[in-house]
Amino acid sequence: GNVPGALTALQSADSRLQRLDKPQLASLRKVIDQDIQELKALPFIDLVGMSVKLDNLIAGIDNLPLLSESRIGQEADNTAPAQPSRGSFSRWTSGVWQEIRQLVRVQNMERADVPLLSPNQNFFLRENLRLRLMTARIALLSHDENTYKNDLKSAREWLGRYFDTQNRNVRNGDAVMRQFIDSSISIKLPDISGSMDAVRN
Numbered sequence: 288g289n290v291p292g293a294l295t296a297l298q299s300a301d302s303r304l305q306r307l308d309k310p311q312l313a314s315l316r317k318v319i320d321q322d323i324q325e326l327k328a329l330p331f332i333d334l335v336g337m338s339v340k341l342d343n344l345i346a347g348i349d350n351l352p353l354l355s356e357s358r359i360g361q362e363a364d365n366t367a368p369a370q371p372s373r374g375s376f377s378r379w380t381s382g383v384w385q386e387i388r389q390l391v392r393v394q395n396m397e398r399a400d401v402p403l404l405s406p407n408q409n410f411f412l413r414e415n416l417r418l419r420l421m422t423a424r425i426a427l428l429s430h431d432e433n434t435y436k437n438d439l440k441s442a443r444e445w446l447g448r449y450f451d452t453q454n455r456n457v458r459n460g461d462a463v464m465r466q467f468i469d470s471s472i473s474i475k476l477p478d479i480s481g482s483m484d485a486v487r488n
Contacts, residue, residue: 290476294326297482315485322479329474334427337467341424344460348413348420351460352451416445423467432473439464 301319304312419442426435443464450457 290326290329293479294323297323297326297479300482318485319482322477322482325477325479329476332470332472332474334472337427337472338424340463340467341420341427344463345417345420345424347456347460348417351413351446351457352454353409353412354449354451356451412445412449416442419445427472430473432471435472436468439468443468 297319301316301323304316304319419438423435423438423442426432426438443461446452446457446461446464452458452461
């Protein structure tokens, strides 16, 4: 399963055969060259780079703002009392307006309200997200595409449901996960046993 390692080994064997410079080894070199070309034709998957990006996502989980925290901050800003004007009529209208604003609240009902999480639940939410991304990283290095994609999908769903998607770091994390879900990490490896058979013969 180690394409660069197999390619290096075959190229090393070919260079040794080239130094021997014997005509009876031409058929062997031909088979080795075919295997080398098949390995070079495989698509390159930067597992190390993808693993580093997942590590960065895992390290930044504690800095991602939760949606419930952002919503509480917005509501606190909206309920801040307005500075009264100098005129008595302006103060009266301002007071009436504040009373009306407390009676009526307009909100988008297409998206369900995010439940308020206790600090303990916040901690476990972040830890579960971290575990999902760690499992995805292990699956990436094991070439287990099903587990890898399922864990990333779950992590991305949690990110969209519980975290503030208006935040730049949350959006970047979501974009990285979407890119990883769309890319394949498993490639069909060619059979390079022809080189071994030719050496034995």
